Amino acid sequence: MFSINKKIKIGVTGFARSGKSVFIGSLAQALLTADSWDSRRAQGPLSQFAPFELGRFKCASIRDDIHADLPQFPFRKVRDSLIDKQADWPLPTDGISHLVLDLDYHAKGRFWDSEESIQIELIDYPGEWLADLPMLNQSYADWSDDMLNRAKKSQRADWSKDYFEEIKGLLAEQDDEGILERLADLWEKYLHLAASNGLIFNQPGRLLRPGDMRHSPVLRLVPLPEDIRQGQLGDKLKRRFAEYKKKVVKPFYKNYFASIDRQIVLVDILRTLELGEAAYNELIDALKLLLKSFHYGKGSLLDWVKGHNVTHVLFAATKADHVTRGDRANLEQMLRKMIRYIDDDNQFKSSVKFHEIMEISSVKASEDRMTVNAPKREILYGKPLNAEQGAYDPGGLPLDVPPDWDTLEFQFLQFSPSYMPNAFDEGFPAINLGKALNFLIGEDFN
Ligand SMILES: Nc1nc2c(ncn2[C@@H]2O[C@H](COP(=O)(O)OP(=O)(O)OP(=O)(O)O)[C@@H](O)[C@H]2O)c(=O)[nH]1
Ligand SMILES: [Mg+2]
Incomplete structure (x- = not known):
């Protein structure tokens, strides 16, 4: 040896x-x-x-x-x-x-x-765990405002509907772990929808990718709007936010x-x-x-x-x-x-x-090939998702960052x-x- x-x-x-x-x-x-x-x-x-x-x-x-x-x-x-x-x-x-x-x-x-x-x-x-790090510098109120604003934007608004419906009827003075469990389930469902559709700014990262912490109460962490934040439920979540940083974010970095x-x-x-x-x-x-x-x-x-x-x-x-x-x-x-x-x-x-x-x-998963007929150009041969095996032109990548979205031609073929x-x-x-x-x-x- x-x-x-x-x-x-x-x-x-x-x-x-x-x-x-x-x-x-x-x-x-x-x-x-x-x-x-x-x-x-x-x-x-x-x-x-x-x-x-x-x-x-x-x-x-x-x-x-x-x-x-x-x-x-x-x-x-x-x-x-x-x-x-x-x-x-x-x-x-x-x-x-x-x-x-x-x-x-x-x-x-x-x-x-x-x-x-x-x-x-x-x-x-998961990279989502690293993206939680800046939470260490945030207050629960700032984090809540950021998360809720993002959840109302673009396609996220559709996926977060159930969560917003649920918090509409909430009273600030309620302080029940059962409510938090329900809210965390809905927030988690929303994060999964966002992630599976390719949107990646999803916090708390550990609720989305729990690893061995699945079902831990410390992951029942959700954002609340200002009016509900002022009561007992808000206080409870404020403590939970601090606990999340101490028991989830910091130990990952330390250990x-x-x-x-x-x-x-x-x-x-x-x-x-x-x-x-x-x-x-x-x-x-x-x-x-x-x-x-x-x-x-x-x-x-x-x-x-x-x-x-x-x-x-x-x-x-x-x-x-x-x-x-x-x-x-x-x-x-x-x-x-x-x-x-x-x-x-x-x-x-x-x-x-x-x-x-x-x-x-x-x-x-693809082969590099050339077109047979002039003018010759590079193409890819492979089997895209939901399509037959064959030769495909994915289009060129944009040279600018961020790209000009109106003229973007590139197609992601998802080769198998x-x-x-x-x-x-x-x-x-x-x-x-x-x-x-x-x-x-x-x-x-x-
Ligand atoms: N064509 C192609 N597809 C790839 C390649 N690497 C990953 N993929 C695609 O990306 C998908 C995700 O790849 P994974 O390696 O499972 O990604 P992951 O980061 O481990 O994902 P999670 O386990 O969900 O965190 C695969 O199912 C493929 O569709 C690659 O080199 N070529
Ligand atoms: Mg993986």
């Missing part, structure tokens, strides 16, 4: 359906099957991962024995659903899960080489986030473009909240957390197999411009040691995975998976 000389915790986050499970599943499979690409290292899912291309990386193994008492990332289920003859995307996951892998490699020493191992722990957790060394944040820009302006604006607002988790130093929201030190942060625009090859650099540019817009005072950039932005596809019998031995076809890994841990294989 190789001796483990380093342990690295890699956080994998992003809002619901951004591609966390597919990323971890495909990355683990690529690492486990790397040897099948030994004779053609510049190809395959680990190409651009320097330790692999240089022949230093040897093999990976899953450590089921480590954290045996914590939820394990369902790697085999994710891999098998993609490899199956009726290949399908994995089911949504909830909460936090871990996958530990030993990566064996030939280390180059000053005088002699040795066989070493790096242990990586991939930690899958998990503080130990993360590297972080990848997956951003699904393409689905958001398809959904339109309201969804895009929400993505910007939610990313703004999320970015605050990487501000360090005095006066930051996290100055009370000891040892909090993510050194590498990678923002990855996911599902890049939905744009033609020539347009993929534009996807990266879009995300770059969005981050620049959000981080206009460079707080984020000056806080973390290394940051990078790139486009990725963890499992490439094809049958990939070779993936068991060779991993899944991917775009920039090895490049992402190289940014996160490439330099650790000395």
